[in-house]
Amino acid sequence: MQNVRIAIVGAGLAGLYAAYVLEKKGVKDYIVLEARDVLGGRIASTIHAEGQPDVSGEGFDLGPAWFWPAFQTDMAQLVDELGLETFEQFETGDMLLERSSNQPPERTAGYVNSPPSMRIAGGMYSLIDALYQRLDPARVVTGQTVRSLRISEPSIELLTEDAQSQSVSYSADHVLLAMPPRLVESQLTFSPALPDELARQWQATDTWMAPHAKYIAVFDQPFWRAQGLSGEARSAVGPMVEIHDASTQGGKAALFGFLGEPADVRRRVSEEELMTACRTQFVRLFGAQAENPEAEFIKDWAKEIYTATHTDERSSGNHPTPALSPSSGAWADRLTGIGSEWSREFTGYLAGAIDAVNRGLEHKNSNHQDDAMPESPLAQPLKLPCGAVLPNRLAKAAMTEGLADNQLHATHRHETLYGRWSDGGAGLLITGNVMIDHRVLERPGNVAIDPAPAEGEPEGMAQLRAWAEAGTRNGNHLWMQISHAGRQSPRYVTTRPMGPSEVQLSLMGNYARPRALSEPEILDFIQRFANVARIAKEAGFTGVQVHGAHGYLLSSFLSPVTNQRTDRWGGSLENRARFLLEVVRATRAAVGPEFPVAVKLNSDDFRKGGFTLDESVKVVRWLNEEGIDLLEVSGGTYEQPRLLGYSGDADTASDGPAMRESTRKREAYFLDYAQTIREVCDCPLMVTGGFRTRAFMEEAVANGETDVIGLGRPLCTDPDTPKDLLEGRIDKTVCHEDHIKLAQRGFFSPASPLMPLKVINVLGGQAWYYQQIFRLADDGKADPDLGIFKAIGAYLKDEMGQARRVKKARRQNGGT
Incomplete structure (x- = not known):
């Protein structure tokens, strides 16, 4: 019997990559056991007459063929x-x-x-061959089918069988299963048996390609x-x-x-x-x-008997992310699944095998960690210009919640949601946009503080206090994002949106033509921002953020496309920025010098003729004079939703300033633009959008590229993500974006030439995350298996129902 520290069952991409990672870490005591006579698993190329894999430069892929370096960064690396x-x-x-x-x-x-x-020259089998060439060939055994695993203290005995039915035994401390979960459960015998629930879960997970x-x-x-x-x-x-x-x-x-x-x-x-x-x-x-x-x-x-079972003949489309290993019982800490189906981000894809191995080895190591981890740059506190201190460098970025009641007041669901996010470990939580005008909302479930008195308390103050108390219960900051939707208020909310000019949002007819604000209305709105900020402070929020991005009212005043005014609020950049600067000035006066005031600003609208990076830099210079405490850099609008990682209508799109090629491959959407802004910005900088790996977040903070990392979508399903990053339990956040699409690529994908299909993909993704937020707010668990069409249906039902209730309540109150 051969004794090894780690046995890897399967020599596909996951198995060979796991061995490669172990070799790099100096772990030589392993064995890779493959039932087939050839390596590669579900990666297969056309075969020469001699029977060897065709990796000579003309290999054709019989299995997976593509990967996407732009977002499958570990695979690209x-x-x-x-x-x-x-x-x-x-x-x-x-x-x-x-x-x-x-x-x-x-x-x-x-x-x-x-x-x-992207494809690999020579076919994907070139990847398998390259990995194999870097391993000790004596450690990779083909033609050995693992039949059973038995605990024989203190080790695990693996019984294998070759083509001549000769048995060979191996003993290992830990087993890495580089196989599909269903195949593991169907073809391997475990003694003692796996826990029933885990066995059912693995059996229920469809095998990709099967x-x-x-x-x-x-x-x-x-x-x-x-x-x-x-x-x-x-x-x-x-x-x-x-x-x-x-x-x-x-x-x-x-x-x-x-x-x-x-x-x-x-x-x-x-x-x-x-x-x-x-x-x-x-x-x-x-x-x-x-x-x-x-x-x-x-x-x-x-x-393929080593790929498919009878159950796979008609796929159910069930691709949950199964548990990596038994959490209790005899097999706990002895088995870890590393096949592609165990990936959180790219289930079934080539990159999924890489992700699953990294996740699996991280899981294994976390259960055998002896040395304390050095403090991460993300764990360092940050002192703001006003004197307030953020306990660490991770922030929950603003995300619309849609949880208000019929009166547009905060609810118990806000308390539950923000309590969970407070428990999650981020040093800063920023709310979804709280509106200054109840008539024009981003969605009908927004909280609105309107009227917002200059003195005293508004209606719903008790609910605001409860929200603030829950959201700060772990000593973190909770800042209220203050906003006005402007022209980006859908028809089911209002048929009379507002904007700097009568420039309609062209998005499948869902938004009415706005009316241009009068100067008295602009001056009134400036004071409303300030009044809401004062109320936030008195309610217990520890700061405010003025929303000047993403095409909402303040952002639309900055853009020459949507601001076509000829008075002192339009024309030159100085005039177009006047509204934002006056709002910040009034807000600071309302809350005092020791209370954090932040601004969210577009680095670029990514629209032809729109607000540009050069203009953004000039606005930042003016914001310096107002003494803000944190600037969050973002980008895009509803028409060009770069904040979600998508581009909109190609006819109106602008690529923005050229990026370095190295930056195109990086995670964060706006980090390159932030570097230009960093050169002139006097206050700390926050960048949101696309951050997924702890290593890259730490690098960005350590290098001074940003001071605060904004996280959004990962916290919709995994509210403990900041804590897990800070404490080293995970190296990468969840990333559901890859599968929340009509199709990964092609006609029905977000790259579709048809705008309605693009919109459905974007809307479907948003709806999916909205439903996850609702589940967290109801003190439930996220549902990562929720389908895109079910999410859209639930979202539309929620939105339309809430819109009717809000309008009914408004009529009953004698409002308009």
């Missing part, structure tokens, strides 16, 4: 580390749609994914490109439902497609019949040149 060459997936030209067998293929404008999907089949045809030239086609197609006819260009960087032309027929149907048809049907479809789509490919391949993953 590994590819760079291994010195692998990459190239963009070809997407230039039109795409084809087959709607029915009675209609010819329809040619339509193609799309280019942003960020682009129900699918892929067809590839190789040609002497990419003739479709000469026709102005990208090679992409979608078909309701079949047998393939999704088709792409699969040409290699070396110049070999190819097309591939995913078959749409279920596995149990495919089993009744021969491979030759399937290939013939696929060739016929290529001819139907691309012409007679597709009739005689040089070579063709078909890979039916449902027939």
Whole structure:
């Protein structure tokens, strides 16, 4: 029996990467056991006649083929580390749609994914080969099927079987399962048995690729490109439902497609019949040149016994993130799942294997941690110009809650939600926008303090005090974000929004044309901001943030697109910034010099003719004179929602100032712009948007690129994220954005050429996070498996119902 410290079951990407990480850490005492005769798992390339994987520069991927370096940063880092060459997936030209067998293929404008999907030269098997070359080959054993795991104190005994049914035993202190959870539960025997709930959970997790089949045809030239086609197609006819260009960087032309027929149907048809049907479809789509490919391949993953089980033949679409390991019992701290299905961020993708390994090794190490971690830069306190001190450098950024009652007052749900976020460890919590005008709301569940008296208490003061008390119960700061929606108030809230000028928000007709504010109204609103700030202070909030970003009222005054006035509130930048500066000045006068006053400002609107980075820098110089305590840098508007990581209408979009290539690969959306602002800003800086890894957050703070890290969406499902980062329990936040889409890529993705589909993707993501906030506010658990359409339906029901209730209450109160 061979004794090792760690046994890794499976030599796909997860298993080999885990071994690679262990080698880098100096851990040599491991074994990798693979049931197949070849490495790679679900990564497979076309095979030479000699039977060796084709990694010579012309490999065609029979499994996954793409990754996205822009947001799959760990995967990108590994590819760079291994010195692998990459190239963009070809997407230039039109795409084809087959709607029915009675209609010819329809040619339509193609799309280019942003960020682009990338492929590896030589095929994805080059990644497997590169990892294997860096390992001790004696530590990687193929043709050894693990049959059982038995606890034999103080170790785990693994019984394996080779192709000749000869048994070999290994003993390990810990086992890393680089297999799909369902395959683990179905094919391995555990003694003692796994906990029932864990076994059910692993069995219920669908295996990615398991129900699918892929067809590839190789040609002497990419003739479709000469026709102005990208090679992409979608078909309701079949047998393939999704088709792409699969040409290699070396110049070999190819097309591939995913078959749409279920596995149990495919089993009744021969491979030759399937290939013939696929060739016929290529001819139907691309012409007679597709009739005689040089070579063709078909890979039916449902027939792979080390990938699929009978349960996988018809996928349920159930892809929860299962528990990594047993939390109690005999197997606790002895098993850790590291297959791609265990990834929180990229379940089933190549990057998911990297994420799952990192997460799994972190989980394993956290249970065997002897040395105290050095203090993170994120844990350092920050003294503000006014004298207040933030206990650490992590902030919950402002996110709209939608929890107000019919009178637009705070509720018990605010207390519950912000109590949980206070328990979560962030040094600063910033509320969602609290409105100064009850008539014009960002959404009907906003809290509004209107009327806001210059002296005394408004209605709902008791609720505000309760909110503030709950949100500061762990010694953190809680700042009220004060805002006016301006023209970005939907029709179901008001048909008479307001703005600097009568420039309508063009977003599928959901927003009415605003009326231009008069100067007396502007002066009234300036005082309202100040009055609400005074009330926030008296209610127990420890600071305020003036919302001057994202296209809301103050932001719209800054933009020459939406501000077309000719009086002292429009025209020059000095005039356009006057409203914001007067609001900040009045707010400071209302709260005094020792109370934190912050501003949220766009670095750029990312709209042609809009507010630019150069203008933002000038406004920051003027804000310096007002003595603000913290500047949060953001960007974008409803029309160009860069704050959510998306671009809007291409006809009105501006890319903003050029970024360094190194910055394009970084996590934070606005950090590069913040560096320009940092050069002139006298107060501490906060950057929000895209931060996900602890290492990058620490680097940004340690290097002085920002003083405070703003976190938003991760806290909608995992409110303890700041504490977990600060205490070293996690290296990366959850990142649900990758799967909250109609499609990861293609026609139905956020990169769709159709604006309605773009909007649905953005709205669906927002709706999904709104529902998670509601669950936290109701003292429940997040639901990461919530579907995008269910989220949209629940969101619209909530919004419309709340809008009706608010309007009814307003009528009963004699309001308008």
